[in-house]
Amino acid sequence: MTLRVKVAPQVGDDLEGIHSPVVIVGGGQAGLSMSYCLSQRNVEHIVLERNRIAYEWRDRRWDSFCLVTPNWQCQLPDFPYPGDDPDGFMVRDEVVRYIEAYAQFFNPPIIEGVSATRLRRDRKGRYLVGTSRGELIADQVVMATGPYQVPLIPRLTERLPDELTQLHSSQYRNPDQLPPGAVMVVGTGQSGCQIAEDLHLAGRQVHLAVGSAPRVARFYRGRDVVAWLDAVGYYRKAVNEFADADTVRFRVNHYVTGRDGGRDIDLRAFAREGMRLYGRLTGATGTTLRFAQDLRRNLDHADAVSESIKDSIDRYIESHGIDAPTEPRYTPVWVPDHKRTEVEIRNAGITSVIWSTGFGRDDRWIEVPVFDGRGYPTHDRGVTSSPGLYFLGLPWQHTWGSGRLSGVADDAAYLAERITTGPDHVFRWIAGTPNSTFPRDDEWVAPRTVA
Numbered sequence: 001m002t003l004r005v006k007v008a009p010q011v012g013d014d015l016e017g018i019h020s021p022v023v024i025v026g027g028g029q030a031g032l033s034m035s036y037c038l039s040q041r042n043v044e045h046i047v048l049e050r051n052r053i054a055y056e057w058r059d060r061r062w063d064s065f066c067l068v069t070p071n072w073q074c075q076l077p078d079f080p081y082p083g084d085d086p087d088g089f090m091v092r093d094e095v096v097r098y099i100e101a102y103a104q105f106f107n108p109p110i111i112e113g114v115s116a117t118r119l120r121r122d123r124k125g126r127y128l129v130g131t132s133r134g135e136l137i138a139d140q141v142v143m144a145t146g147p148y149q150v151p152l153i154p155r156l157t158e159r160l161p162d163e164l165t166q167l168h169s170s171q172y173r174n175p176d177q178l179p180p181g182a183v184m185v186v187g188t189g190q191s192g193c194q195i196a197e198d199l200h201l202a203g204r205q206v207h208l209a210v211g212s213a214p215r216v217a218r219f220y221r222g223r224d225v226v227a228w229l230d231a232v233g234y235y236r237k238a239v240n241e242f243a244d245a246d247t248v249r250f251r252v253n254h255y256v257t258g259r260d261g262g263r264d265i266d267l268r269a270f271a272r273e274g275m276r277l278y279g280r281l282t283g284a285t286g287t288t289l290r291f292a293q294d295l296r297r298n299l300d301h302a303d304a305v306s307e308s309i310k311d312s313i314d315r316y317i318e319s320h321g322i323d324a325p326t327e328p329r330y331t332p333v334w335v336p337d338h339k340r341t342e343v344e345i346r347n348a349g350i351t352s353v354i355w356s357t358g359f360g361r362d363d364r365w366i367e368v369p370v371f372d373g374r375g376y377p378t379h380d381r382g383v384t385s386s387p388g389l390y391f392l393g394l395p396w397q398h399t400w401g402s403g404r405l406s407g408v409a410d411d412a413a414y415l416a417e418r419i420t421t422g423p424d425h426v427f428r429w430i431a432g433t434p435n436s437t438f439p440r441d442d443e444w445v446a447p448r449t450v451a
């Protein structure tokens, strides 16, 4: 394939006053996809990355991390998964290499080690992008700053005894990083479940506070469930086709794993093997943690969702006359026989807590009035109401794959089209002022993305 590479204007250390038609903030898969699509259209642009390419995959995932989505779903623009295991699940370092190889494939005009620290518009409607190396001017800006920016940790951590080691899931690397003893994992989204499994397999006594996240089976009737859902058309469904689009956007991901070729995560099976399960964490007093009495309901809910996905696959198989092996349905392998609502940390030998309680965004540096009451960006398929300002890589920006490796290509191509037709130069504040934010900084809470 021939590439028309658009190189960055020659820039030195000082970015002050440089004018670029487009500035992309973020050098993860979204920022790179955007850069590629603009390069293909010969649109001059600059990508700013405060760390280095693929930073999130390299530095904010645990050592045994592997993709939950099969490799064939890695579909960056014109750069599908290049390996020989499309149905497998790349481990962390392979994902990093895939993203790095993508950058080598088209040589994006990226400047690493530069943070964008302020974004505002001038009276001509141009964007002023304040950075750690001076202020750039841009006609259009794409925010590809990642969906999972700020760890969300409940403030009750502050009341727990000092001797406990406490980490957010994005800081967890491996069991040896923790002091000897039992580990409390709080939260059962994808990260919490996989970290609990990692510790459990390493022989650690795990205590797990189970939330309301759903689960999905890895395989069903001879195929990976992701392959079935792809055939069903689920991944092509746009968020605005759902009656409850806003709920869909913020829904917690289903838990399952790609580890060792892929398998279910069945918390009941872990419990049977000795993991201690509780309901949602509700509070702490001294050295006692308290939980809601919702463990049974949460486990039942996760199973019900998983079974309902199988129902939809069955319907698809039947209606299309597909010859697929039948498979017995799941029967619970363990049922809680207790209403355990407390654990005393010292008696249980718990020496560390891992908060798998999700992530939020911090867009306070963006002084353009495109945010909702929580501080979350408002947009239509990434296009904001501020002409020339776009977001890319948001969960469910357009489809299920938008915040993932499978769907960012479509969204980047869509935005590239919008960018090349040029921003609408009508300059209109819909709320607020360019230089003030509400609520005040000391009252600010990061708006939640999904765990």
Ligand SMILES: Cc1cc2nc3c(=O)[nH]c(=O)nc-3n(C[C@H](O)[C@H](O)[C@H](O)COP(=O)(O)OP(=O)(O)OC[C@H]3O[C@@H](n4cnc5c(N)ncnc54)[C@H](O)[C@@H]3O)c2cc1C
Residues within 6 Å of the ligand: 025, 026, 027, 028, 029, 030, 031, 048, 049, 050, 051, 052, 053, 054, 055, 056, 057, 066, 067, 068, 069, 114, 115, 116, 117, 144, 145, 146, 147, 148, 190, 191, 392, 393, 394, 403, 404, 405, 406
């Ligand atoms: C635990 C976990 C597991 C996941 N598993 C899968 C999976 O199996 N399959 C899948 O498809 N997806 C998965 N995802 C989702 C998604 O693919 C990743 O979150 C991915 O990293 C998103 O890519 P991105 O480019 O949108 O954002 P990021 O990778 O977060 O990149 C954003 C970049 O922007 C930079 N940046 C941010 N702010 C600034 C600034 N102000 N100035 C300059 N640079 C800035 C950051 O340094 C970062 O490098 C997972 C996510 C998590 C958290």
